[in-house]
Amino acid sequence: MGRGQLILIEGLDRTGKTTQTELLLNNLSPNAELIKFPQRQTPIGKIIDRYLTDKSYELPDQAIHLLFSANRWELIDSIKSTLDSGKHVILDRYVFSGVAYSVGKNIPGMDIHWCVSPDKGLMRPDLTLFLVNEMGSDSRAGFGEERYESVGMQQKVRKQFDLVLKELGDATVKTLNVTGKTIDEVELMIRRQVDNLLSNPNEEYHHF
Template sequence: MAQKGILISVEGIDGTGKTTQVRLLKEWLDKRGKDAVALKEPTQGRYGREIARLASSGGLKDPRKELELFMLDRMEDVKENILPALEAGKVVIMDRYYLSNIAYQGARGLDPMKIKEENEKFSPVPDLIIILDIDPRLSMARVNARKGVVGHFENEAYLRRVREIFLRIGESPNAVVIDASGPVEEVHRKIVEAIEKRLNI
């Protein structure tokens, strides 16, 4: 029997550099000879594509419907990708997982604890949750720069609510909060230090 794998979830508000840090973490694990796989949610599956389509058209008005689509997408991801990789003893790195639903849909008025309970009925709980944290004003500046937009901060109040929930998640025993406002290399070093301290990798 292959040893059970390790599940790491990288979370945070938009603009924290999650995708870059997931890539760097996978490269670090590869160099250490670990069998690592990086997955992203929403996925490119049918429900993930529907989430992307609705988001781009402004069609995700109902947070409950939004959550339902995310959970359908996640059920497929867990069954087809996450569990098989863990059962094969791999290190699975998630670029967003159900913790993002807790924060984002929780900030839209749904009960964060209920979101957690509903997801954990079928989703394996991460061995380590990495919360990348930055001030929403910096977050929006980064996102707007990436999109070529200047001075649009209409989402800042919402992101502050999202951030508050992420910081509460960061108080969990299996979570760590990392300041993501510094250089990419510095953030990566802090992530590696947290993993070496918390996990047997």
């Protein structure tokens, strides 16, 4: 039995990303596991959760970026163990989001190269699907109350995703335009990409 495949779904808030990761998990079950980043139950994840939910809790932007990266490193051995067992792992956000959100803050010294550095060596997904809604993040209601859940921040991050995908992307990254699509239509688009991967799965691991 070959190893499982690492499948990432990326995108801004309110693009249907989380809904689609859960649908994909159901489609691939019981041979799949879903991990959402940040993973808030780990020691580092609990600090991140407080930072996101308590706006009075301040940390330097450089420090929170490193914590987000460290949160991914906390899970990487577990992810590899799951994949080695033959089980697929679905990710809701990963390196691309981590870099795009930090670069979008426009902090001096926190350019894309600085932001990518702590993630060097992390496992690269076998397939990354980036969901794009051309109607814009401000066209959908329902932003939450967490620190980054605002139209202004989402617009800044959207501009950075193209830069991040150009810097870190490769042939395994696919952009899916979900503008005006129903949940079922997007699910079908994703399943076609995933089925293509599973019909010709990767056996070797690759890294950023």
